Each structure stands twice: as C-alpha cells, then as structure tokens.
Amino acid sequence: MLRVVVIGSGNVAQHLIKAFHKSAKAQLVQAYARTPEKLSHLLDSNHITSDFTTLADADIYIIAVSDDAIAEVSSQLPFNNRLVVHTSGSTSMEQIDSKNRRGVFYPLQTFSKTKDVDFRTIPICLESEEPDDYRMLEELAQSISDEIYNITSKQRQALHVAAVFVNNFTNHLYKIGSDVCSENGIPFDIMKPLIQETAAKITILTPEQAQTGPARRNDKTTIQRHLDFIQSDNQKTIYTLLTQSIQDTNG
Amino acid sequence: MLRVVVIGSGNVAQHLIKAFHKSAKAQLVQAYARTPEKLSHLLDSNHITSDFTTLADADIYIIAVSDDAIAEVSSQLPFNNRLVVHTSGSTSMEQIDSKNRRGVFYPLQTFSKTKDVDFRTIPICLESEEPDDYRMLEELAQSISDEIYNITSKQRQALHVAAVFVNNFTNHLYKIGSDVCSENGIPFDIMKPLIQETAAKITILTPEQAQTGPARRNDKTTIQRHLDFIQSDNQKTIYTLLTQSIQDTNG
Numbered sequence: 123m124l125r126v127v128v129i130g131s132g133n134v135a136q137h138l139i140k141a142f143h144k145s146a147k148a149q150l151v152q153a154y155a156r157t158p159e160k161l162s163h164l165l166d167s168n169h170i171t172s173d174f175t176t177l178a179d180a181d182i183y184i185i186a187v188s189d190d191a192i193a194e195v196s197s198q199l200p201f202n203n204r205l206v207v208h209t210s211g212s213t214s215m216e217q218i219d220s221k222n223r224r225g226v227f228y229p230l231q232t233f234s235k236t237k238d239v240d241f242r243t244i245p246i247c248l249e250s251e252e253p254d255d256y257r258m259l260e261e262l263a264q265s266i267s268d269e270i271y272n273i274t275s276k277q278r279q280a281l282h283v284a285a286v287f288v289n290n291f292t293n294h295l296y297k298i299g300s301d302v303c304s305e306n307g308i309p310f311d312i313m314k315p316l317i318q319e320t321a322a323k324i325t326i327l328t329p330e331q332a333q334t335g336p337a338r339r340n341d342k343t344t345i346q347r348h349l350d351f352i353q354s355d356n357q358k359t360i361y362t363l364l365t366q367s368i369q370d371t372n373g
Numbered sequence: 374m375l376r377v378v379v380i381g382s383g384n385v386a387q388h389l390i391k392a393f394h395k396s397a398k399a400q401l402v403q404a405y406a407r408t409p410e411k412l413s414h415l416l417d418s419n420h421i422t423s424d425f426t427t428l429a430d431a432d433i434y435i436i437a438v439s440d441d442a443i444a445e446v447s448s449q450l451p452f453n454n455r456l457v458v459h460t461s462g463s464t465s466m467e468q469i470d471s472k473n474r475r476g477v478f479y480p481l482q483t484f485s486k487t488k489d490v491d492f493r494t495i496p497i498c499l500e501s502e503e504p505d506d507y508r509m510l511e512e513l514a515q516s517i518s519d520e521i522y523n524i525t526s527k528q529r530q531a532l533h534v535a536a537v538f539v540n541n542f543t544n545h546l547y548k549i550g551s552d553v554c555s556e557n558g559i560p561f562d563i564m565k566p567l568i569q570e571t572a573a574k575i576t577i578l579t580p581e582q583a584q585t586g587p588a589r590r591n592d593k594t595t596i597q598r599h600l601d602f603i604q605s606d607n608q609k610t611i612y613t614l615l616t617q618s619i620q621d622t623n624g
Contacts, residue, residue: 189592189595190594212587212595212598212599230563230564230566230567231566231567231570232567232570232571232574232585234574234578234583236577236578237573237574237577237578239570243566244566245563245566247563269563269566271559271563273559276557277557277558277559279598279602280553280554280556280557280559280602281554281557281559281563281564282599283553283599283602283603283612284549284550284551284553284554284559284564285550285564285567286586286587286588286599286612287546287547287549287550287553287608287611287612288546288547288549288550288564288567288568288571289567289568289571289585289586290584290585290586290587290588290589290619291546291611291612291615291619292543292546292547292568292571293571293574293575293580293583293584293585294580294584294588294615294618294619294622295538295539295542295543295546296538296539296543296575296580296583297580297581297584297622298535298538298618299535299536299538299539299580300535300579300580302531302534302535302538303531303532303535305531306527306528306531306532307528308522308524308528308531308532308535310579312481312496312498312520312522312532313481313532313535313536313539314575314576315481315482315494315495315496315520316481316482316483316536316539316540317539317540317543317572317575318572318573318576319482319483319490320483320539320540320543320544320572321568321569321571321572321573322488322569322572323483323485323488323544324544324547324565324568325565325569326487326488327485327487327488328551328561329544329545329547329548329550329551330548332485332544332547333541333544333545333548334483334540334541334544335537335540335541336463336537336541337537337541337545338541341440343441344440344463347463347530348463348533348534348537351530351531351534352534356618356621357538359614360538360542360614360615360618361534361537361538361542363610363611363614364542364545364611367545367549367607367611368541368542368545370607371545371548
C-alpha cells in the first residue's frame with residue numbers, strides 16, 4: 123500500500139487528508155502544518171508535524187500549499203530523490219526543487235471548508251517526469267478517485283483557464299443575478315432551481331445544444347428591453363458583450 | 374377542482390400538460406395546438422383541439438406560446454370575462470386581450486424537450502388584475518408546485534434579466550470552457566464535476582462567499598499568465614471584463 127504525506131493545512135490539503143483517511147488503498151502516514159491546530163480536528167497529534175526535519179518516510183509527498191509557496195516548501199524538504207508533487211492548476215512542475223523526483227497531482231474541483239465533496243467523482247490530473255512515477259501517482263489517485271487524467275503542463279494551464287470561466291466567472295454571474303433580484307425586492311432563492319438545472323443540462327446536452335435565450339434567438343426587442351431595464355453600466359457592458367459573443371458563436 | 378386549458382404545444386406547454394396530468398388537484402380538460410400531432414404523445418385526441426371555437430369550458434386558460442404570439446392568440450379566444458394567463462417572463466400582462474380577466478403564470482425554469490424536470494421544485498410567479506383571480510391562480514399553481522411567488526410586472530422583468538445572466542450567459546461560459554478544452558485536446562467531461570459543484574455551492578453559500586479564483590485573490594501573476602495563454606480576442610475581452618467586475622465587486 124502506498125504511503126503518502128500531505129504538506130499543507132488549507133482547503134485542498136484538508137479534503138485530501140479526509141479522502142486518504144477514508145481510502146483502504148493508500149496510507150496517510152503524516153501531515154505537515156506550520157500551525158498543527160489547523161489539522162487537529164482531522165488527525166491525531168502524533169500524525170501531524172510542524173517540523174520538516176521530522177517528516178516521515180513515504181512513497182509520495184503531496185505539497186498542497188498556495189501557489190507562491192510551492193518552490194520554497196519543496197526546497198525545505200530534508201531529503202533527495204523521493205517523489206514530490208504539487209496540487210496546483212497553474213504552477214509548472216519545475217517549480218518543485220529538482221533535488222527530488224517531480225510530479226503534479228491536481229484535483230480539478232472547487233473546495234470550501236464548509237461543504238463536503240465526493241472525492242471519487244473528482245477528476246485528478248496527473249503529470250510526472252518519470253514513467254515509473256506516473257504509475258505510482260496513478261495508483262495513489264485511484265485510491266481516492268475514479269476519474270484519472272494524464273494531463274500535460276500545457277493542458278493543465280488550459281484547464282485552469284477553462285475552470286476560471288466555468289467556475290469563477292459563472293459564480294460572478296450568480297452574483298449579478300443576486301444583485302438584480304435584491305435591487306427589486308426578490309429573494310435570490312427563486313433563482314436557485316434555474317441555476318441547478320442550467321448545470322444539470324450540461325450533463326446530457328452540449329453547451330451549443332443547451333443554449334437558449336434572447337441572444338440565441340436574436341430577439342432584438344427583448345435584448346433592448348433588458349438593456350433599458352438594467353441600471354448598472356457594468357452589468358450593461360457584460361450583458362452586451364456576452365450577448366454579442368453568443369450571437370457570434372451560435373448565430 | 375380547478376379546470377384548466379393549456380394553449381400551445383412548445384416546451385413550456387408540454388411540461389405544463391405533463392405536470393397537470395400528474396396532479397390530483399387540478400383537471401386538465403383540454404389542450405389547444407395548431408398542429409395536434411405535437412401533443413398526441415401526451416394526450417388522447419379527444420382532449421386536443423386545433424379550433425378555437427371548440428375550446429372547452431374551464432376556470433383558467435393558460436396561453437403558453439411564443440412571446441410575440443400572445444396578443445394575437447388571446448384576441449382569438451371566442452369568449453369574454455374568463456381568466457386568461459400567459460407564461461412569459463418578459464411580456465406584460467396587458468398584452469392579453471382585455472375582453473378577458475388577465476393574469477400571469479410564469480414558471481421560472483429552463484425547459485428542454487429531452488430532459489424531464491420536477492415541477493414541484495419550480496418557482497411559479499403569479500400576477501393578476503383581480504385579487505379573486507390571484508387566489509385561483511395560487512390554487513392552480515399549488516396543484517403542481519411548492520414554490521409560489523407573488524411577482525409584479527416590474528419584478529418579473531428583473532427576474533427575466535437575472536435569468537439571462539445565471540442561465541443563458543452561464544451556459545455560454547460553459548461553451549467557452551468547452552472550446553478551451555477542445556482546442557487543447559482535453560475532453561469536456563473533465564469540467565463537469567466542477568460545473569455541478571459551482572452550482573451546488575450556491576445552495577449553501579451566497580455568491581459573495583462562494584467567489585474564489587485569481588480575480589478574487591487579486592493574483593495578478595495568474596491573471597496575466599491566463600491572458601497570455603488565451604488566443605481568442607473575444608475570450609480575452611470577456612476574461613478581462615469579468616475579472617475587473619469581480620475585483621470591483623469583491624475587492
């Protein structure tokens with residue numbers, strides 16, 4: 123059974139710790155946190171360290187820290203030639219100190235502290251320098267997920283960009299919808315079934331097939347009525363740009 | 374028990390017919406379709422008419438046709454002083470011919486022919502000229518849904534604008550995500566768990582709480598790397614505008 127150490131105490135680290143804890147096919151031997159209390163609700167204190175010199179022996183070390191700390195953390199590891207991976211969508215594998223064998227273990231999902239996720243459905247994107255290491259990463263990923271992808275650095279960058287569109291920007295459209303509701307005394311709850319269905323549709327239709335609305339129909343009367351209704355210049359600009367983009371795409 | 378006639382054969386009409394059919398608390402006495410065959414998979418032929426002069430007696434007539442046909446269809450109804458409603462988010466109640474009592478019965482959801490929906494969770498937005506008619510609409514709406522809202526014409530217009538943002542524009546962001554994937558040889562399936570989770574989060578967090586990503590963190594390095602990566606001018610413009618909007622909103 124593969125032995126793994128998770129380094130970090132943020133959202134990704136905590137969800138990984140929970141997932142490995144549940145798995146019968148990998149052994150979480152230790153976690154590292156600068157502030158061990160952040161992990162005390164997940165692990166016994168003898169499985170947490172805040173001192174790199176006491177890191178346990180393991181087959182794979184997963185650095186799950188913020189992007190700009192990956193290089194430094196990896197350089198502080200007190201060993202050589204072991205397999206060290208990071209979990210970042212937008213950081214190159216080469217940011218990891220070259221004294222160890224390097225790889226990427228990127229779970230493509232949005233994590234929050236307050237909401238549990240089913241890790242078995244989360245795509246894990248793997249990359250490594252060495253084919254043998256890839257097989258080890260694959261075995262580790264399979265221990266917690268059913269969705270494993272071999273993804274190059276260039277593809278990972280594309281995925282991160284795509285994720286910004288479908289996750290961060292989509293959430294911002296929810297925010298605009300919420301603002302329009304509250305400006306008009308409407309509870310945002312009324313929008314939630316529509317939001318869920320919009321996402322659900324994409325599991326059985328392509329985005330092209332699922333596209334509806336005044337832009338798709340080229341319904342100029344409704345588009346103009348909406349622009350007349352919208353007060354905020356920012357919302358007007360976004361409405362105009364996305365309407366134009368739908369018309370260019372689906373027209 | 375309220376007796377209802379549905380006029381129309383499109384997506385909304387068909388989903389309403391199915392919902393009333395299932396309901397024990399309302400009676401669908403007839404449906405009107407210019408082309409009766411469009412409804413023959415849902416109703417016996419003796420419950421379908423294509424002739425306005427043979428419309429059955431009912432408590433409520435629901436006009437579920439395209440927005441620009443509502444006025445004309447309502448003027449062709451061969452009776453007066455009955456309750457006639459439309460199902461449109463963006464059409465005023467006054468588009469209905471004034472020879473009848475008027476109202477709105479707007480289900481806030483995206484309907485497609487190929488995907489069933491649970492009507493009990495769909496918000497139905499009601500409006501009427503007369504309070505007595507409102508109570509009748511409420512009883513009818515309750516027969517198929519648990520989410521009933523009293524919504525003015527102005528609020529309905531706001532809802533329709535908000536729906537364009539959270540549904541039509543969100544779907545277009547899925548399309549952009551899908552394009553970025555296919556340009557880089559990545560199956561779009563890899564994005565689907567993230568899309569589902571983005572929508573699911575909004576049921577327990579506000580959009581402000583759920584906002585993450587480089588724009589939210591003001592991570593200029595990642596934003597610039599993404600802009601360098603994106604080839605399409607259109608995608609670049611959308612990325613820049615939505616990033617700026619998130620920073621103005623959450624910054």
